[in-house]
Amino acid sequence: MSSGDGAGSNGRGASEHEVVIVGAGFAGMYMLHKLRGLGFDTVVLERADGVGGTWYWNRYPGARCDVESMQYSYSFDPELEQEWSWSERYSGQPEILRYANHVAERYDLRRDIRFGTTVAQVDWDDDARQWRLQTDRGEYRARFVVMATGCLSTANVPQFEGAETFGGPTYHTGRWPHEGVDFSGQSVAVIGTGSSAVQAIPVIAAQCRKLTVFQRTPNYSVPARNEPLDPAEQAKWKANYRELRAKMFAERAAMVQRLPDGEDPAKEAGDDEFCQRMEQRWEVGGFTFYRAYGDIALDPESNNRVAEFVRNKIAGIVHDPEVAAKLTPHNTIACKRPCLDTHYYETFNQPHVDLVDVSETPIERICEAGVVVDGREYPVDGIVYATGFDAMTGTLLRMNVTGRGGMRLADHWDAGPRTYLGLGVAGFPNMFTVSGPGSPSVLTNMIPSIEQHVDWIARCLVDLRERGAATIEPEPHAEAYWVDYVNAVADLTLYPTCNSWYLGANIPGKTRVFMPLPGFPPYVEICEDVASDNYRGFVLT
Known part of the structure; x- marks a missing residue:
């Protein structure tokens, strides 16, 4: 059970818990709900004054999700799926934030969230086998820390x-x-x-x-073709949610497209067939455009053919040829x-x-x-x-995390972020990251990725409790293997050919390492296999 006053120390001793979650976005809220249901004493620390994470902060004009509304939602509770209705094909920020608040209210999450609380320092105490978190509202201590800090939050x-x-x-x-x-x-x-x-x-x-x-x-950029959500389409999703969710989890980006994926190579398509297929995808709108052929993200010749289609669209839309030329990219598309x-x-x-x-x-x-x-x-x-944003690592590094022997996470990641499965870091016991570097995260529909991570972490904590294990952390060789694996998979694609925030290229001085792992279903299988094989690659004490 917790001790202290529940709002940090404030001079009256640290607030102690089994698990501290940092962040009250979609990951932190589901992690809290999941662990609370499993009997863990859990608290969430959130620097904002409300839930929602990225959707709390990003209120700029036109802010909207690029994943379709019926798929950008939790799947863990069928009743929640049925009771909530969306108004547009792609939900805007205000509606997504209302959904997040509805979830917080429905599951009474706010009573265990400490809002307006900024984490400044996170230290592992090896003697006590617990984490100490210093905040602007006092100290918290916990056996486990779950970093649900978001990929785009700094x-x-x-x-x-x-x-x-x-x-x-x-x-x-x-x-x-x-x-x-x-x-x-x-x-x-x-x-x-x-x-x-x-x-x-x-x-x-x-x-x-x-x-x-x-x-x-x-x-x-490709047209979203946003529009009011057809009630019949929403009813179809609600009637078939279990089947459709299963399809989502079987897709490489964890989302079902409006048109079937093309498996043939773009470079071998006849001109008429190619133009007809790409025009259809352009008119339908959304990410299905990039699934017209199976090798768009793999083959430079096929990729350039699709890129040239978009370049011609820009030239046809923008009236001034000089402005159109400035707006026209010449790098790899979708990297x-x-x-x-x-x-x-x-x-x-x-x-x-x-x-x-x-x-x-x-x-x-x-x-x-x-x-x-x-x-x-x-x-x-x-x-x-x-x-x-300083994507994927910025928020974690700003919390000054230190692990065993005072090792700074910033030093451990000096040559680029290193994790095992995107879930843990060697030398940082009992610390889990949700959608961290080395996981599919930003290459997917984020909420299914979040649910998969949360479910895995919850299963791990239950297993540790049943075994009486005090700590878990990745083995250094497993972490090194995973970093090489992520880069090897990425190198099979065209993703690393661009200076993108996937590589950290938007931040001066940041080491350029491709951070997310392409391919959601194979990753899920690996995670399940690791857990089933006595947490292979982790050390349990």
Whole structure:
């Protein structure tokens, strides 16, 4: 049972628990619900003032999930599936946050969540065989720590010279004001053209007087074709959820596509057949576009053929040939997180929207009145940084985690993140990571990935309890093998050919290692096999 006052020490002794979960997003909420049902004394530490994780913070204009609503939801409770209804094909941030709050309310999760609590230091005490977590609201101690900190939870804010001198407001898409922002009558700068920018730019353009977009690297984007969700389609999903969930878990990205996957190679298709198939996928919208052929992510020739199709689409949508050329990527398609949009390219046909290419002449500085590029000042009233996140590792490293012998996680990961199965780290006993580096995570529909990890961790804790084991941690050789395995699988694909946040390339000085593992079903099988084989690759004491 816990001790202390339940809200950290605050000078009255540490709050002790069997398990401390860090983060109250979809992973942390389900982990709490699961462990509570298994009789574990568990508490969640959350720096925000509410649940939802990424959907609590990312409130920028146009914020929307790129996984279809009927699939971006929990599967662990059939009653929950039936009682909740979605309004759109792709749910927007407000609706997803309402869903997260509904889950928290339905399962009475908030009583075991400490909101407004930031973890500053996490240390393993080898003598006591427990973790000590220092927060801004006191100390917590626990036998086990589950890091449910999210893959995209630490904003990447570029350090431009003079940024502090800017006279107007600045925003980051990942830390948007909860009261919203009214850009009416304003001149606005958006820096970045990644996934969040692709969603935000059309909405901001519809509000503001003048929009200037600063682009370093153009992105491929495919229409989402978002629309109100057909009640008949929702009813069909609810009537067949168990069968459809099973199909999701059997798919490499843990989601069912609207059109069957093409298995044949794109490079061998006849011109008419290729154009017809790609046009159909373009009109249907969504990630099914990238499943038209079986080798798009594997073969450079096939990949370039699909990329050229999108390049021609951009040329046909954007009226000004010079602007179209700036917006046209020439790298591998889908080696970065694919973007889905609603009239993104069309936005640049509007007379009050300008595009500034900063690939060869980067932003020099921010001045009091705006943004300076190549000696020219672009005056603006406000600046929006759509510059993404320190993905997958940023939040973990900012908590100053130390393991056995005072080993810092930052030092252990100096040459890139090292985990076993994306679930544990050698030298850091009784610490689990949900959707950590080395797991499929961001290459999948996140909620099925989260459920798989949570279920595995819960099973492990029950097994440890039944065996009377005090600790579990990966063996160094198993961790080394897993890092090599993840990179070997990634190298079979075209993913590593891009400077993407999958590699950490968006963060200056971050070691470039491909972090997620392609292929969800094989990964699930490996995890089950490891657990069934007496937790092969782990040391239990």
